[in-house]
Amino acid sequence: MIRPMQATDAPDVLALLAWMDDAPEREVFAPDARDEQELRGECEDRVCLVAEDMDGAVQAYCGLAPFRDGLVLEGPLGDGDLPGLLARAVERADGLPVYAFAARDNLGAREALEACGFTPMHTTDFYTARVADLARHARIPQGYAATEHLAPAAYRALYRAAEDGWAGRLEWTDADLQAHFAREDVRLVALTRAGQPAGFAELELNTEASRADLTYLAVHPAERGQGLGRVLLALAAAEAAAFPELRDLRVRAHDHARPARALYAHAGLIHCRSVVTYLRDDTEGEA
Template sequence: MIRPMQATDAPDVLALLSWMDDAPEREVFAPDARDAAALHDECEDRVCLVAEGVDGAVQGYCALAPFRDGLVLEGPLGTGELHGLLLRAVERTDGLPVYAFSARDNLAVREVLEAAGFTAMHTTDFYTGRADHLARSARVPTGYTTETALAPQEYRALFRAAEDGWSGRLDWTDAELRTHFARDDVRLVALRRGGRAVGFAELELNAEAARADLTYVAVHPADRGQGLGRVLLGLAAAEAAAHPEVRTLRARAHDHARPARALYARAGLTHCRSVVTYLRDDTEGEP
């Protein structure tokens, strides 16, 4: 039976999340919560469904949450029949675009997504390395200076020039950008030459995971081909290594981002996981 999730289902859903955590190939986009109170808070703004087995235990979980211009799918996650659970969730989308994320090796869920009309957009590969080792290459080239902040208009202009996919950041207001970079877990390292910002590296610190995530590296197209990506990677690693709780640096690159993938390979980062991004958009082709 497929039904809305209830508060009493929390232990079973948490058990499913633990089951997913035990094997990387089971990974899907899912709640961050790993206790009942946090799960309740996360589910407040979501449409959450569960699949109940004949014994009454929850065998599957699927949810919809606001995301970008539409919704994001949590799951489908579980050991039971997931196709019906996913279709029931799709019925609740009100025609909005729905994004989904699955480990590349999670073939069972990927098959279910594609059968339900989701299309694979791209694969994101993740790479990891020791922050202190990567920091050994940190240097500021002659003629360049570094900064830990950029004015919103300068950040936005450099982002617009360098980025070809993460355009949602361009919609942020000045206040939203300032609030983001004021967070305790966010760091920015910018590289400047002749009074002009030529690139930046953005970090998010995850003390619980002993990790820093390199969320973005931007180099202005006019300044590429000079090794500035490697410079920014080293400077970002040095910033991460300055925090005793951080041991590893993790970076990511889409399958079309060949320069970034080559940069991480040359720097000695190791591939650790791959995630496929899916989209189901019933509005495509509408006037």
């Protein structure tokens, strides 16, 4: 039976999250909480569904949360009637676009998603290396200067110029950008030449996971071909190295981002995981 999640289901959903954590190939986008009380609070404002067996035991979970221009699917997580669970979730989406994320090797979840009309958009590959190994190459090229701050207009212009597919930050106000970079877990490393931004690397520090995530690496088109990508990668690692608890630097690149993938390979980063992005958009083709 498929039904809305209840507060008493929290222990069973936590068990499913632990089951996912035990094997990388089971990964899907899922609730962050790994604590019963936090999980209940996290699910309060979401559409959350479970599938149970004949004995009433929870076999699978999925949920819907606001995301971009629509919703993001949490799950499907577990065994049992995953297509039925997803179909019920899609009914609750009210026609909004629904995104989903699953490990490339999570064939069960991916088959269920595709059976319910989700279309794979792209694959994102993740790479990792020791912070210390990358940081020892940190240097500032002659003619350039390093800074930890960019004016919102300068950041936005470089963000726009660096990658055609980047759009999320373009809608941020100056106040949004300033608040983001004021966070304790966010760092920006930028290079300028003659006072003009040439590139930047943006980090999010995850001390609980002993890891820094490189969320953006941008080089202005006019500055490409001079190795600034690798320079920024090393400078970002040096910034992370200021925190002894951060051992690893993780980066990501979509399957179409060949220059980024080549940069990470040449810098010695090792591939660690791949995630497929899906979309179900019932609004496509509407007038």
